[in-house]
Amino acid sequence: SVGGYEIIAGERRYRASELAGKETIPAIIRQFDESQMMEVAILENLQREDLTPLEEAQAYEMLQKNLGLTQEEVSKKMGKSRPYITNYLRLLTLPQKTKGLLQRGELSMGQARTLLGLKDKDRIDELAKRVVKEGMPVRKVEALVAKMNERGQKQKKKNAGKSAFVRASESQLAAKFGSPVNITENKTGKGHLSIDFASPEELNRILDLLGVNLDD
Incomplete structure (x- = not known):
């Protein structure tokens, strides 16, 4: 708060004016309850030009959680389609x-x-x-x-039908190479191991991980 008032929107403009040495700045005084203050602050933040997709998604989540709004209500308040809001909120699950x-x-x-x-x-x-x-x-x-x-x-x-050992081996090798790995095993204990790749670039990446240099 500043001099008995709390800045809801325009914090950066206030700080810039303070740095510029201004003693007074134009302001609009409103009486808001806590939920209204929160809503205005979130909406103000959404106007930032440098807002990232993740920050926009977090703002929509705050409108939902802090104000108890549904996705439909958020979309109407923001003037966006519901799929638009949904797509941004899904980013938070990454x-x-x-x-x-x-x-x-x-x-x-x-x-x-x-x-x-x-x-x-x-x-x-x-x-x-x-x-x-x-x-x-x-x-x-x-x-x-x-x-x-x-x-x-x-x-x-x-x-x-594969054993837990074979499945675990496939999983660890797939994580190492970043590509699907398949292990087949017969009753005698012999088997076959294969690593999938989708392009020459991916094959080169796997060879690099194996320390294989075809130029040598």
């Missing part, structure tokens, strides 16, 4: 490392939304890092997510 990439602007809203379509949620962080590293356009991310989901379904079918 794992922490991927949220960090989104917050820093390394990952776009479109890329982040597409990553949410990955059925194996434990692999989102790994894929997000790859998307940023390779600068993948959204269409390529969509194709990769679809392919990984398809592989996941096939892997589930292949896993039927």
Whole structure:
């Protein structure tokens, strides 16, 4: 509060005026209850030009949780469609490392939304890092997510009847290589191990992890 009043909106403008040495600034005085104050503060924050998608999503979540609004009520209050609000709120379900990439602007809203379509949620962080590293356009991310989901379904079918040791080995190897791994084993204890890849670039990435240099 300042001189018996509390700044609800315009905190940055007030600080800038203070730094400029101004003794008075234009202001509008309103009498609000706590919920109204919170709503105005959130709406003011949403007007920021440097607002990230994640911060926008957090603002919508605050309107829901702190003011008890439904998604429909938030959409009407903001003048946005309900799917628009839903898509932003879904960003909050991303794992922490991927949220960090989104917050820093390394990952776009479109890329982040597409990553949410990955059925194996434990692999989102790994894929997000790859998307940023390779600068993948959204269409390529969509194709990769679809392919990984398809592989996941096939892997589930292949896993039927496999021992816990084999399944755990596949899981650890898949995490290491960032690609699906399949192990088949016969009754004599002999078997076969395969690592899937979707492109020459992905094969090169796997070879690098194995320490294989074909130029030598």
